[in-house]
Amino acid sequence: MSDRSVPIPLVRARGVGKSFHGSAALTDIDIDVHQGEVVCLIGPSGSGKTTFLRCINQLETYDKGAIWLDGELLGYKETGDALRPLSEREIAGQRSKTGMVFQRFNLFPHLTALQNITEGPVRVLRQDRARAEASAMQLLRRVGLEEKAPAYPSELSGGQQQRIAIARALAMQPQLMLFDEPTSALDPELVGDVLNVMRDLAGTGMTMLVVTHEMAFAREVGDRVVVMDRGRVVEAGPASEVMTYPKEERTRNFLRLVSRA
Amino acid sequence: MRIIHPVPYGRYLAVALILLAAGFIVKSFAEGQVDWSVTWRYLFWPNILMGLVNTIWMSILCMAIGIAIGLASALARESVNPVLRGASIFYTWFFRGAPLILQLLLWYNLALIFPRISLFGFYDARTVDIITPAVAALLAFGLNAGAYASEIIRAGLLGVDRGQFEAAKAIGMTNSVALRRIVIPQAMRTVLPPLGNEFISLIKMTSLASIIGFSDLLRSVQNIYFINTRIIEMLMVATVWYLFVVTILSIFQHRLEARFGRGFAKGGRR
Ligand SMILES: Nc1ncnc2c1ncn2[C@@H]1O[C@H](COP(=O)(O)OP(=O)(O)OP(=O)(O)O)[C@@H](O)[C@H]1O
Ligand SMILES: [Mg+2]
Numbered sequence: 001m002s003d004r005s006v007p008i009p010l011v012r013a014r015g016v017g018k019s020f021h022g023s024a025a026l027t028d029i030d031i032d033v034h035q036g037e038v039v040c041l042i043g044p045s046g047s048g049k050t051t052f053l054r055c056i057n058q059l060e061t062y063d064k065g066a067i068w069l070d071g072e073l074l075g076y077k078e079t080g081d082a083l084r085p086l087s088e089r090e091i092a093g094q095r096s097k098t099g100m101v102f103q104r105f106n107l108f109p110h111l112t113a114l115q116n117i118t119e120g121p122v123r124v125l126r127q128d129r130a131r132a133e134a135s136a137m138q139l140l141r142r143v144g145l146e147e148k149a150p151a152y153p154s155e156l157s158g159g160q161q162q163r164i165a166i167a168r169a170l171a172m173q174p175q176l177m178l179f180d181e182p183t184s185a186l187d188p189e190l191v192g193d194v195l196n197v198m199r200d201l202a203g204t205g206m207t208m209l210v211v212t213h214e215m216a217f218a219r220e221v222g223d224r225v226v227v228m229d230r231g232r233v234v235e236a237g238p239a240s241e242v243m244t245y246p247k248e249e250r251t252r253n254f255l256r257l258v259s260r261a
Numbered sequence: 262m263r264i265i266h267p268v269p270y271g272r273y274l275a276v277a278l279i280l281l282a283a284g285f286i287v288k289s290f291a292e293g294q295v296d297w298s299v300t301w302r303y304l305f306w307p308n309i310l311m312g313l314v315n316t317i318w319m320s321i322l323c324m325a326i327g328i329a330i331g332l333a334s335a336l337a338r339e340s341v342n343p344v345l346r347g348a349s350i351f352y353t354w355f356f357r358g359a360p361l362i363l364q365l366l367l368w369y370n371l372a373l374i375f376p377r378i379s380l381f382g383f384y385d386a387r388t389v390d391i392i393t394p395a396v397a398a399l400l401a402f403g404l405n406a407g408a409y410a411s412e413i414i415r416a417g418l419l420g421v422d423r424g425q426f427e428a429a430k431a432i433g434m435t436n437s438v439a440l441r442r443i444v445i446p447q448a449m450r451t452v453l454p455p456l457g458n459e460f461i462s463l464i465k466m467t468s469l470a471s472i473i474g475f476s477d478l479l480r481s482v483q484n485i486y487f488i489n490t491r492i493i494e495m496l497m498v499a500t501v502w503y504l505f506v507v508t509i510l511s512i513f514q515h516r517l518e519a520r521f522g523r524g525f526a527k528g529g530r531r
Contacts, residue, residue: 057431059427059430059431088435088436089435092430092433092434092435093433095430095431095432095433096432096433098431099431099432100428100431102424102427102428102431104424106422106424106425106427106428107428108425108428108429108443108447109447109524109525110446110447110450110521110523110524110525111524112524119432119442119443120432120433120434123434123438123442124432124433124434124438125433152523152524153524154524154525168432169431169432171432172432172433
């Protein structure tokens with residue numbers, strides 16, 4: 001369970017809203033993620049899960065409400081009683097505190113597995129190469145792909161690529177890891193390896209916000225589950241509770257739908 | 262079981278046809294009215310080599326200018342700033358649209374429009390002193406090459422998956438670092454072949470500069486045949502050198518392509 005002694009949550013979203021060309025993708029989202037907690041975000045397609053993760057990582061701007069990471073307002077600076085957008089460099093700095101794992105891996109194809117992992121530490125954190133490579137090798141060991149260090153992404157299976165992508169994100173020593181359906185582009189037999197890496201990561205106390213359709217994973221690893229539908233939070237609570245005794249009709253419908261699939 | 266490969270008749274036929282054509286060309290040149298000893302004698306003539314060197318540095322400099330402007334213009338075209346986008350569109354429209362020889366003459370005769378060039382009082386000079394044939398050629402070819410390079414580079418940048426840019430930003434890279442380290446190296450793969458093409462046609466286009474008195478390879482060859490009247494022999498000298506330079510360039514391009522093709526495995530059946 002999460003550590004309730006920490007007063008402010010690591011992620012605090014209040015009244016977050018976002019629309020694309022007039023149609024609302026997120027409406028009035030309130031979500032807290034506490035230090036060390038694993039929160040799973042579930043809900044039907046198009047319910048705004050990806051959009052919410054992208055707002056936290058500022059790949060998308062939100063138009064209403066506010067998101068704080070570790071007490072720091074994301075994307076804006078409070079000057080007097082006005083909010084001013086942060087500069088590109090400041091946003092990049094905030095981004096480097098969260099790691100993002102994409103559905104389609106998005107590894108850099110022109111770099112080897114090892115270079116994919118060291119690129120951020122060397123170019124953004126300005127670590128020296130030898131040190132970055134040493135810690136990258138450690139990460140590779142952790143995701144079970146030590147021997148793939150010199151391989152290019154095109155020479156790796158989907159599951160291996162996703163594990164390298166997780167290592168790449170971890171190399172930035174993020175405070176928070178965001179996962180957007182990390183296993184849904186994988187063949188069924190490769191899903192397990194990636195989920196194992198995520199389970200281990202949760203075990204180390206990493207704070208994680210995971211969009212997933214893997215209900216077993218959500219139930220087992222997730223501390224809390226947040227159910228979204230049509231851009232709104234429908235229900236939130238301890239994973240076992242929400243998934244076993246859903247209160248809301250829409251949660252029940254969704255759970256029935258995925259269990260049938 | 263043994264695998265029996267079918268006989269590649271198509272390949273044999275192609276080889277036969279090519280050999281036939283090559284034999285015909287060699288035969289006609291050997292019998293034709295060309296005194297190859299003259300060609301050979303002038304191949305390393307000092308004035309010719311001077312012209313060759315001028316052609317080479319002019320081409321390299323123009324290409325460098327073209328790539329720099331082309332990259333800037335491609336980025337401007339894809340930027341969110343409408344003024345930059347407009348400027349880029351106007352630039353490619355004008356410098357691709359007007360005939361190159363016309364642009365060359367316009368730059369060379371700039372003094373007719375602006376007799377003096379002055380930079381906010383810091384610097385002031387007569388235009389004719391600044392716009393030498395070399396400068397006019399650099400401006401004309403460089404800006405023209407930039408207009409073409411802009412579209413080539415833009416196509417290359419658009420060809421890189423957006424997810425790459427986002428992944429780069431997700432690890433905290435700024436736009437410029439993401440471009441330099443992640444997007445441009447991947448765009449290089451698709452940009453190199455057409456850019457190599459552009460370079461080759463630029464090398465040959467620089468011969469146009471001879472009309473405004475720039476002593477390039479073609480001009481130095483002409484200067485000699487006006488005197489010795491061995492027109493074909495001298496033109497062969499230029500041909501040999503142009504082909505030589507283009508060959509070196511192709512080898513270089515091949516190396517670069519291999520360098521930037523890393524990670525994009527070629528595997529699979531053809
Ligand atoms: N770039 C965009 N432009 C326009 N509309 C968008 C864009 N991105 C998302 N949307 C819309 O926002 C809504 C939420 O999309 P989002 O991708 O966040 O859903 P999701 O919950 O991640 O769905 P899925 O489970 O299919 O990945 C959808 O209606 C989608 O069409
Ligand atoms: Mg999604």
